[in-house]
Structure formats: structure tokens, C-alpha cells
Amino acid sequence: MMVWSLQALLFISALSVVSARIFTDEQVSKLETFVEGVMKCRQIPGQTVAVVVEDETWVRGFGLADIEQGVNVTKDTLFGIGSLTKAFTTTLLAMMMDESNGSITWTTKVKDILGPDFAFVDEERTGKATLRDLLTHRAGLHPAKYAISAGFPQNFTLAELQKRFRYLPEVHSFRDVYEYNNWPYALIGRIVELLSGEPFEVTLEKRLFKPLGMKHSRVLGKTISANDTGMAKPYYNVENKLVLTDPSVYDIHPLDAGGGIASSAEDMAKWMHFLLRQGVTEDNVTLVDYTTLVEVFKFHEYMPYGALASKPKYPVMNLEYGYGYAWYLSVYKEYNVSMHTGELNSYTSYIKLYRDFDIGIFVSESGPGSTYASFTENLISFYISDILLADEPWLNVSTACSYPQPWGTWLSTLQNNSDVTNTDVECLDCYIGKYGHRLFGDVDVKKGPGASLELFYGRLRGSLNTTDKEATFKLDLWEPFRFYARPGNATMLVEVIFHGFNNGKYSFVVFGYPHTMTFTRGISFYNEIIFTTINPEISGQGVEEMSSFLLVFASLCAAFSILY
CATH class of the missing domain: 2.40.128 (Lipocalin)
Known part of the structure; x- marks a missing residue:
């Protein structure tokens, strides 16, 4: 306990140096060199970064939003943030709880909101499943990622999804294990619709985007397309060539509540400020009660995924150990972190909050989408964290480009076509x-x-x-x-x-x-x-x-x- 207290004092001392401007000119120069170097070696076309410390904000755009047209990424360029959307959906639900005067809580049964005609795949889930079960990925239902990729008819609404949800199969016993799943968050989106009386994207705009001043943020497939002006165009490394992907694959309705938001560094900085102010806007308006909001950051489910980096193999420890409501609980070095990743085809995003110290970091990129580049935003967040922690960064451009080497090894090129025969089909x-x-x-x-x-x-x-x-x-x-x-x-x-x-x-x-x-x-x-x-x-x-x-x-x- 004494060690932690000493570390906290040292952190606060370092924080007082950077809070006025967040970074010194020298730190900005080193950070920009680091980001640009990593982007080059990992073939990232465009990236955006937002850092908040107390009431201060630092945002930057890097690279190109549109390679063909030579358009630069700015602080207002939009990126698909994928599963970072879930925290917005959960916050909307928390606001609805406040307005229910206690009639709806995190442990309210789903069927009590959606009505007697609603059903899961079996009687046990139908009778017992609560909002908490949906939010913590422990309902044991099929993740069905290919169905999301395949897409749904344009007229397939959340109301229709509610009717058909009983056809989502189980893959685990109810409340038996954690397995990440977007479908329950789509159902939370439907619940938000019912409680607000308006479509999910309208409620999102009215209740969060507008009050927070997130004037550029949109919902992909609903209020913006991936190829619209203002978006960072999504690129993917296909057969070692950077290719512009089809904008249609970024419309994931009716699962928008699980991953459909497009946002910018400037807007995400406002979002992080709101969360670190514990549900209060820049204009000092409380949108959600602190006692309700704080529940989303608490430990609710064990998550067995382990560490991206751990000692003694790596110089530091970065351990993910649990899940709240749309937030992972992790530890970087000895500091508690609330974080989440977001991946939507070419787009990869990351948000990290050091809530004890009013620090937030957001990173998003528009490609190249391959597994090799998928943790780049993590590495950049490590570098920024070290600066704010007044630690010597354990990464430089060289090691960030070779990561996980020299500490670990990466899988060789994945090929799974060795059993293909390409013979004529009989019958x-x-x-x-x-x-x-x-x-x-x-x-x-x-x-x-x-x-x-x-x-x-x-x-x-x-x-x-x-x-x-x-x-x-x-x-x-x-x-x-x-x-x-x-x-x-x-x-x-x-x-x-x-x-x-x-x-x-x-x-x-x-x-x-x-x-x-x-x-x-x-x-x-x-x-x-x-x-x-x-x-x-x-x-x-x-x-x-x-x-x-x-x-x-x-x-x-x-x-x-x-x-x-």
C-alpha cells in the first residue's frame, strides 16, 4: 500500500508538469516522430490521436484521410471506432435508468423491459437473463460474426431483431464463461429505443453527441458512409497492396449499438472529458448520475485473455483481467486502466482512461487492417502513457516496428489452403x-x-x-x-x-x-x-x-x- 501511495505521489508530481500544456515542445516532437515512424513501417495510411489531462486537450491527425486525393487527416477527420461504441450505448442505458426512478437497474430482467413475447433460445435465459448478463458477455450466445459481415436487408430494424432474437443459438451454458459478443449490445440498443421512444441513432445524437459538442460524430450506414467527405477512407493490405475497401461493409445495422459510430480525435477528447468528469458536461450539466455511471467501470466479469506484455519477458506488464459494462479492466505497469479496443474491418481504435489521474488517450487508424498492424494503437498508447507517467519510454520506433520482437515472437505467415485439391465436384x-x-x-x-x-x-x-x-x-x-x-x-x-x-x-x-x-x-x-x-x-x-x-x-x- 505504501508503494502504491508513493507511486501515486510521484505520478501527481509528474502530472503537475504536463497538465498546463500536456506535452512540452520536445515531447511533442518525440511523439510525432514516434507515431510517424510506426505508421511508415506498419503501412498505416491515416491515424488520429487525442490526449486529455484534467481540463486540457491535445489532438493531432497523421497521414492521409484519402490517398487518391491527397487529403490529410485532421483533428476532425472521422474514423470508425468499432466497439468503442458500446460505451456510448451503455451510457445511454445508464441515463434511462436514472430517469426510471429505480424501476430499471443493471439487474432488471430483459423480458421485463421487452415484454412477454420476447424470448431467448431457451427458457432459462428467457426467465433469468438481466441487463448485466448482456453487458458482460456472459449470456453464452453465438457471436455469429459472419452474419454481421454478410449484412441484413435495409428494412431490418431493431424491432425485427427483437422478434428474431430467440433464433440466436447458445454456444455455452448460461453465465458459464465470458465470450465477446456484439449481438447482446444490439439488443441493448433496442432497449434504448424503447425507453427513449426514438430510433437509437436519434437518441445517440440528442442525448450524447449534441450535449457534449461532438458535432462531427455520426453512425456508419445511417448518417454517414465510409466514403463520404470527412471520413478517413478505409484501406486494407490485400496481397501486400494497400487497397481501398468497399464502403458497404461498414454498415453493420441493426448492430449499430455495438460498433457503428464514426468519430474524430476532437470529438473523442470531449467524450473522454465527460467520462473523467463523471458524467458532467463542459457546461457543468450532469447527464448521468455518478453512482449509476461508476458501475460501468467496476469489475463484473473475469476475462481470461491475459497479458499483451508481461515481465520478465517484456520490460513492462500490461494485463487485462476483467470486464465491466463496455470497459475492460487492466493494469499498465502499476496503474489501473479502463480501456477498450474497437475493430471494424480496416478501422482499428483504442481508448484508455487513467481515471485516478484524469488522463485519457484515444488512437484510431484507417488501415491496413492486417493482424500485423492490429496492435499499433496499443503501442502508441504505451508511448504516450510513459511520457505522462514521467517514465522513460520502453519503446522506440525500432522496437515498435519489430514488436513483439525482440522480446517475443510472431507467428509465421498464416496459410490454411494446404488441403485444397481444386478437383471437379462430384454430384x-x-x-x-x-x-x-x-x-x-x-x-x-x-x-x-x-x-x-x-x-x-x-x-x-x-x-x-x-x-x-x-x-x-x-x-x-x-x-x-x-x-x-x-x-x-x-x-x-x-x-x-x-x-x-x-x-x-x-x-x-x-x-x-x-x-x-x-x-x-x-x-x-x-x-x-x-x-x-x-x-x-x-x-x-x-x-x-x-x-x-x-x-x-x-x-x-x-x-x-x-x-x-
């Missing part, structure tokens, strides 16, 4: 046809050139390559998701398995990771919905076969918190 008619799911949508398997097959699933489409296993294929995605299949110099194909052979045709097609999704012949997303519980085998639990590569990649994403 094309056995596979051809439409397969559906009540929530995830429809898959259409068609005849390709010669004796080959092609798969069409919303925005996900590509060729089905034969493998050395019967009825097992590798999906090689085309545009607009070519970057899934060819990130950097890797090859990442999706395993697709057909099963349930009956009367000359397969009944089911399954794919996805870390849990497979099952689509059934004869069922369609567009059929009239019959509100019943689901056979687990048909819902996506029946087949859990994955290549060793997919297991490695899923674990990798978890380790570095590569999230929506």
Missing part, C-alpha cells in the same frame, strides 16, 4: 440450392464454371474449393470481402461443410469460427416466422469442426482484443 446437384436460418439469413449455393461450386451469402460470396475431405470445401471470398481471404501475404479460407445427406441432396451447410453457423435447406430468412424454440443441432451447435489455422487465428484475435 453438383447434391449441393446446389438455398439454405436458410431465421436470424442469420440465407445461403445460396450455385454452379460455378465447369464442375465447381460458388457460395453467396449476402455480402459474403466466393468460390468453394474442394479439399481432401468429402463434402468439405474452403470458401475463397471475392470482393467486397477479399481482404478476409488475402490479408497481407496470408491465405485465409473459410471451411464450409455439408452434411445430412438425404434423398440425393445435403440438408445442411455449416461454417464460421470460433463456432459454426448452420443453414438448413428448406428454411429461409424470409419465410413467415414461427415463434418456437430451436433444435440445437439445426441452430449451429451440431458441427464444430475447424481447421487448426482457424483455432490459432481465433485465439490470436482474442489475445490482442481484435474486436468490433
Whole structure:
């Protein structure tokens, strides 16, 4: 305890030096050199940084928002912030709780808000699940990331999602384990809609963006597109070339409440100030009661992902150990941190709050989206933290470019096409046809050139390559998701398995990771919905076969918190 007190005193002493201007001219020069050097070696087209200390703000744009037009990133350039959106959604929910005069709390049952017609996949969840279960990723439901990528019809609303939520399968026992999931936050978005009486994006604008002066922030797919003026254009490293990605893949409705916000360094600085003021605006208006807001930063769920860096292997410790409500709990060196990552295809973002010392750091980049660059924003936050902590930075441009070397090692280039045979498909008619799911949508398997097959699933489409296993294929995605299949110099194909052979045709097609999704012949997303519980085998639990590569990649994403 004495050690911590001494460290706190030293920190406060250092803080008094930087609070007036945050950084000295020399520190600014070193920080800019560091960021620009890391951007160059990691092929980052555009990046934005915001730092707040007490009432002071420092913001900078780096690189290009539009390579083709030569447009620079500024403090007002918008970036997709991915899962950093979740904290906005949770704050809106907290505001609704305050207004409910105690009738709604974090432990209120979901069905008590959504009504008796609402249901999860089983009676236990339907009867017991609370807002806390949704917020802490412990509901045990299918993450179904490919369904989000495939997209939904434009007229598919949160109200419709509420009706179909019973078709989201379970993958774990209720409250058994933590597994990150965007779908429960979409349901929180629906709850915010019901309690506010307005669409989620309207409530977000009225209740947070406008009062905080976040005048540039928008919702992707609703109030702005990724290729609109003011956005940092999203680039991805595809086959070792930086490619502008299709703006349509950044519309993730109806899951906007889980990852749809586009914001700028200037606006995110205002957001961090608001959080560090404990729910009070710059104009001294309380938007959410402190006793309600503080709950989002508390430990509510153990998170077993471990450390991005730890002693003695690394010079410092950076340990993530728990989850609150849309905030990870971590320790950098000996300091408590509230943080979150956000990943939406090309965009990668990071927010870090040292709440004990009124410090906030935000970093966002517009590419290149490959795993190699995915933790760059973390490294920049480390460098900034060290300056504010009055410590000698343990990273320089050289080690940040080689990271995790010289301390650790990185996986060799990932390839999972060694089992591809590319032979003619026997019995094309056995596979051809439409397969559906009540929530995830429809898959259409068609005849390709010669004796080959092609798969069409919303925005996900590509060729089905034969493998050395019967009825097992590798999906090689085309545009607009070519970057899934060819990130950097890797090859990442999706395993697709057909099963349930009956009367000359397969009944089911399954794919996805870390849990497979099952689509059934004869069922369609567009059929009239019959509100019943689901056979687990048909819902996506029946087949859990994955290549060793997919297991490695899923674990990798978890380790570095590569999230929506």
C-alpha cells in the first residue's frame, strides 16, 4: 500500500508538469516522430490521436484521410471506432435508468423491459437473463460474426431483431464463461429505443453527441458512409497492396449499438472529458448520475485473455483481467486502466482512461487492417502513457516496428489452403440450392464454371474449393470481402461443410469460427416466422469442426482484443 501511495505521489508530481500544456515542445516532437515512424513501417495510411489531462486537450491527425486525393487527416477527420461504441450505448442505458426512478437497474430482467413475447433460445435465459448478463458477455450466445459481415436487408430494424432474437443459438451454458459478443449490445440498443421512444441513432445524437459538442460524430450506414467527405477512407493490405475497401461493409445495422459510430480525435477528447468528469458536461450539466455511471467501470466479469506484455519477458506488464459494462479492466505497469479496443474491418481504435489521474488517450487508424498492424494503437498508447507517467519510454520506433520482437515472437505467415485439391465436384446437384436460418439469413449455393461450386451469402460470396475431405470445401471470398481471404501475404479460407445427406441432396451447410453457423435447406430468412424454440443441432451447435489455422487465428484475435 505504501508503494502504491508513493507511486501515486510521484505520478501527481509528474502530472503537475504536463497538465498546463500536456506535452512540452520536445515531447511533442518525440511523439510525432514516434507515431510517424510506426505508421511508415506498419503501412498505416491515416491515424488520429487525442490526449486529455484534467481540463486540457491535445489532438493531432497523421497521414492521409484519402490517398487518391491527397487529403490529410485532421483533428476532425472521422474514423470508425468499432466497439468503442458500446460505451456510448451503455451510457445511454445508464441515463434511462436514472430517469426510471429505480424501476430499471443493471439487474432488471430483459423480458421485463421487452415484454412477454420476447424470448431467448431457451427458457432459462428467457426467465433469468438481466441487463448485466448482456453487458458482460456472459449470456453464452453465438457471436455469429459472419452474419454481421454478410449484412441484413435495409428494412431490418431493431424491432425485427427483437422478434428474431430467440433464433440466436447458445454456444455455452448460461453465465458459464465470458465470450465477446456484439449481438447482446444490439439488443441493448433496442432497449434504448424503447425507453427513449426514438430510433437509437436519434437518441445517440440528442442525448450524447449534441450535449457534449461532438458535432462531427455520426453512425456508419445511417448518417454517414465510409466514403463520404470527412471520413478517413478505409484501406486494407490485400496481397501486400494497400487497397481501398468497399464502403458497404461498414454498415453493420441493426448492430449499430455495438460498433457503428464514426468519430474524430476532437470529438473523442470531449467524450473522454465527460467520462473523467463523471458524467458532467463542459457546461457543468450532469447527464448521468455518478453512482449509476461508476458501475460501468467496476469489475463484473473475469476475462481470461491475459497479458499483451508481461515481465520478465517484456520490460513492462500490461494485463487485462476483467470486464465491466463496455470497459475492460487492466493494469499498465502499476496503474489501473479502463480501456477498450474497437475493430471494424480496416478501422482499428483504442481508448484508455487513467481515471485516478484524469488522463485519457484515444488512437484510431484507417488501415491496413492486417493482424500485423492490429496492435499499433496499443503501442502508441504505451508511448504516450510513459511520457505522462514521467517514465522513460520502453519503446522506440525500432522496437515498435519489430514488436513483439525482440522480446517475443510472431507467428509465421498464416496459410490454411494446404488441403485444397481444386478437383471437379462430384454430384453438383447434391449441393446446389438455398439454405436458410431465421436470424442469420440465407445461403445460396450455385454452379460455378465447369464442375465447381460458388457460395453467396449476402455480402459474403466466393468460390468453394474442394479439399481432401468429402463434402468439405474452403470458401475463397471475392470482393467486397477479399481482404478476409488475402490479408497481407496470408491465405485465409473459410471451411464450409455439408452434411445430412438425404434423398440425393445435403440438408445442411455449416461454417464460421470460433463456432459454426448452420443453414438448413428448406428454411429461409424470409419465410413467415414461427415463434418456437430451436433444435440445437439445426441452430449451429451440431458441427464444430475447424481447421487448426482457424483455432490459432481465433485465439490470436482474442489475445490482442481484435474486436468490433
